[in-house]
Amino acid sequence: MYLRLRQQLMEYFLLENREVIAISGTDRGKFLQGIISNDIGKINLDSYIYALMLTPQGKLLYDFFIIERDNSYLLDCPKPFVEEIVKKFNVYKLRSDISIDRLTDHKIFASFSKLNNLFLPDPRNAELGFRAIIDPSISLIGAPLDIRKYDLKRMELLIPDMVSDLESGTYFPLELHLDELNAIDYKKGCYVGQEVTARTHYRGVVRKNIYRIEVIDGEQLEPKTNIYLGEKKVGQTLGFVGSQGLGLLRTEEIETAKDLLFTAHQSYIRIIF
Structure with a gap:
């Protein structure tokens, strides 16, 4: 009875503007490491990393939440850009041993509390709570809350949304404080747009x-x-x-x-x- 009551009190948000891409294959880590702004080596089964894909000029194209599951990396991506992302990945993969698949039946949720073990801390800011990628075999109790409550909290924390707030290819990540949201690792190796981003960071001119x-x-x-x-x-x-x-x-x-x-x-x- 107590467990059932706890399930009924679940409060969560459905992030309908996000979609999941799975990247598998023996070269999956090396492939992503050359593309994203964060260090793929930080990924484990218990935490997401937040990362960006930039233009060669250092402007923000897309953001990702990445986690490892069953010998694949799952990328929580901005839904309107998924087709573009897949095309760019296919250009960059060359002869790499990777497979790129859209998991359109998976859903992405957020919650201000940890509802179960699938909900992991949002890597951008602890005050945004937790995120989860849920496959179709799992259902949550109740209905999702009004997403505006989540968005107001996000805005309070000065965290922009890739879909509702930004235009792809327009902004530099440091203007948006994305480095302060744990999206950039300045110690990792090269990636597309790395030179401009690092130069701006070390010069301190934003x-x-x-x-x-x-x-x-x-x-x-x-x-x-x-x-x-x-x-x-x-x-x-x-x-x-x-x-x-x-x-x-x-x-x-x-x-x-x-x-x-x-x-x-x-x-x-x-x-x-």
């Missing part, structure tokens, strides 16, 4: 940063709406949940205007510090 923003008067804004301080453009919006959102703004302009109102389209916004 002119834009991600901020929380709030619409206090006006309509809800779309991503990539220009933000102005007076007549001067200082950045752009990213995604929103209601009036709460994220923006990518020029740090020098923002730090000297903390208490001022900004405009975007016909709306007034404030920066939440």
Whole structure:
């Protein structure tokens, strides 16, 4: 009876904008190590790693949560880009002994508490709780919660979503603080986009940063709406949940205007510090 009660109290979110790719074969580790921004050697059965795939110019293409299962790496990927990802992997694999498969029947869940052993810590920030890749043989009790609750928490932590907040191939990962979210290992070997990323890191020059923003008067804004301080453009919006959102703004302009109102389209916004 007690176990049943605990099952009924499960609270979780279905991440419908993510899909699973499996990479198997004897060269799977070497293959991924040359592509992703994190160290494949950190992966084990009990934890995900968070990693990025970048353009040669160092801009963010896709993000991945990766775990090892049954002699394969499972990649939790942004769903709208899965076909592109598979095509790029096939270009890079050359004669490597790997197999790339889409697991469209698997689902990805998140929860602020550890519901069972399949839920493992989110590698980006402990306050985001846990993630799980669930195959069709397993079902969770109850219905998923409103995803907006999860997204508001994510935004509070300054964590952008690859699908709802970002445009592939547009942003540098350090502008989005993705290195602080454990997405980049500066000690690993080469990967696509590594040189630009490392140079930016060691020089310490990042002119834009991600901020929380709030619409206090006006309509809800779309991503990539220009933000102005007076007549001067200082950045752009990213995604929103209601009036709460994220923006990518020029740090020098923002730090000297903390208490001022900004405009975007016909709306007034404030920066939440």
